[in-house]
């Protein structure tokens with residue numbers, strides 16, 4: 001096969017930049033889509049300035065990426081930001097000072113931007129396919145969720161909501177017959193706390209070194225979800241998980257599943273007391 005091609009959004013720094021480096025070391029060519037330029041330009045990469053919350057900019061980036069690589073095998077939808085508004089800390093407690101329209105960029109970047117990315121990646125991954133019903137080649141998508149997509153993080157509710165939304169999106173789309181038929185596999189990686197420039201100020205100071213997740217754990221998650229080393233092998237796309245959620249936490253890779261539907265709706269029963277499963281005492285915020 002010709003050189004495998006990946007797109008990494010938010011690939012200029014942090015987790016995205018580490019993934020770009022990893023992919024290049026495995027022989028991939030990579031398009032970096034970001035609002036910032038990467039500090040170092042690696043051979044085998046193409047930077048396209050892109051705000052993922054803009055449909056026009058993402059669509060144009062995918063077009064350029066496809067023109068450059070002539071195929072698309074893997075897409076990491078990784079760009080993300082934390083909260084841009086606060087509800088309770090900005091209350092005026094004054095009838096004459098109603099709230100201003102809140103900033104909802106977190107939803108535009110994290111949810112809408114990722115949705116646009118899945119829509120566009122699915123298109124470009126399937127343009128080389130055969131006729132309808134006989135698809136190949138397809139490709140793999142990994143969405144960057146977060147520990148805050150699995151557990152609430154009270155300090156960053158917009159972020160928590162957006163990452164929960166992404167887990168729902170991946171679970172719904174990735175398990176759908178249409179995605180399987182199109183030969184596109186979608187999964188989510190949920191990093192715990194990784195030392196990157198994207199962390200809220202002061203968060204690292206609250207943690208012990210043993211509570212920080214090394215980047216190598218997150219790269220193992222990407223490898224597990226998308227078999228990045230095996231691209232080009234027969235049935236590469238068809239192999240591996242679909243619609244799954246994998247947390248990378250310190251040294252551990254932990255699969256997370258939706259609640260079992262069977263325990264719901266038992267006649268007249270309350271499944272558990274509200275709040276019973278909430279952790280008591282100090283809570284570490286997931287970023």
Ligand SMILES: NC(=O)c1ccc[n+]([C@@H]2O[C@H](COP(=O)([O-])OP(=O)(O)OC[C@H]3O[C@@H](n4cnc5c(N)ncnc54)[C@H](O)[C@@H]3O)[C@@H](O)[C@H]2O)c1
Pocket residue numbers: 009010011012013014015016033034035036050051052053078079080081109144145146147190191192193194195196197198199287
């Ligand atoms: N670092 C952590 O502990 C952690 C934990 C869980 C999840 N995550 C998630 O991992 C992803 C990467 O975060 P990171 O920690 O590497 O942070 P980071 O700030 O180092 O990287 C984020 C990148 O996204 C880019 N970006 C921001 N807005 C963008 C937009 N509108 N369009 C395109 N690019 C945009 C930034 O320029 C930056 O290069 C994010 O989705 C984040 O929510 C991080």
